Each structure stands twice: as C-alpha cells, then as structure tokens.
Amino acid sequence: MMESDEGTFTPFGLEYMGSDEGGCIIKEILKLMEPINATQFKNSSDVGSDITVWANEVPLLSNLNDNGRYFWFHHSNGDTMTVLSPDDLDKNTALWAATAYILADISVDLPKPAGTKT
Numbered sequence: 224m225m226e227s228d229e230g231t232f233t234p235f236g237l238e239y240m241g242s243d244e245g246g247c248i249i250k251e252i253l254k255l256m257e258p259i260n261a262t263q264f265k266n267s268s269d270v271g272s273d274i275t276v277w278a279n280e281v282p283l284l285s286n287l288n289d290n291g292r293y294f295w296f297h298h299s300n301g302d303t304m305t306v307l308s309p310d311d312l313d314k315n316t317a318l319w320a321a322t323a324y325i326l327a328d329i330s331v332d333l334p335k336p337a338g339t340k341t
Contacts, residue, residue: 241282
C-alpha cells in the first residue's frame, strides 16, 4: 500500500514498512530514481497514520521528502495548487508512477509482512 500524505515537496525517496526481502526490492527500485535524486530508503515501524492499520497485512510505502513547510498551508485557506512547486510535483509523480509500475510489472509480488496469513 502506498501513501503520499507528507506533501509534494522535494522527494528524497521512500519510507518502507514490511519484510526485509521487500525492502531489498524497494532499494533496487530507488536506484532507478537517481536522475531525480530520490534514492533514499528508510525502513520504519511507522510509515503514516492513514495506512498503519494495514501494517500486518501488506507492505507499506510512504514518501520521504523535504516537508518542513507542510504546516504552512495544510488545511488552511492557502492550501491550494498555487503554492506547489511544479518541479517538485513532477518529481513526486515520477517517483510514485515509476514505483507503482515496477511493482506491478516485476515477476514476484512484494512479500507480505512476517506473520501475515496468505
């Protein structure tokens, strides 16, 4: 499951919660993000409040980014598309689209978390 709830700021890479084998797959995918400098991988036990409920069922991904300005506009009257950086938005779109495409197209499924019933 993929969540992008940290804003659309400069992407650094992805935060991951799941099996070690799945983490290796995500690290390989992130190598392909070198042209947009979004290669960082963070293994985490809390990738996002909106998706953590599924942590025991499926692997989870969330964006790592430069979100220091997140609460400048979040849920305010200024929370509009006009405050977004088109370049950062394009990079986030590329990161998520490429990741989703690769995960859908590879010959193996991203392994489920340990202890998950099949």
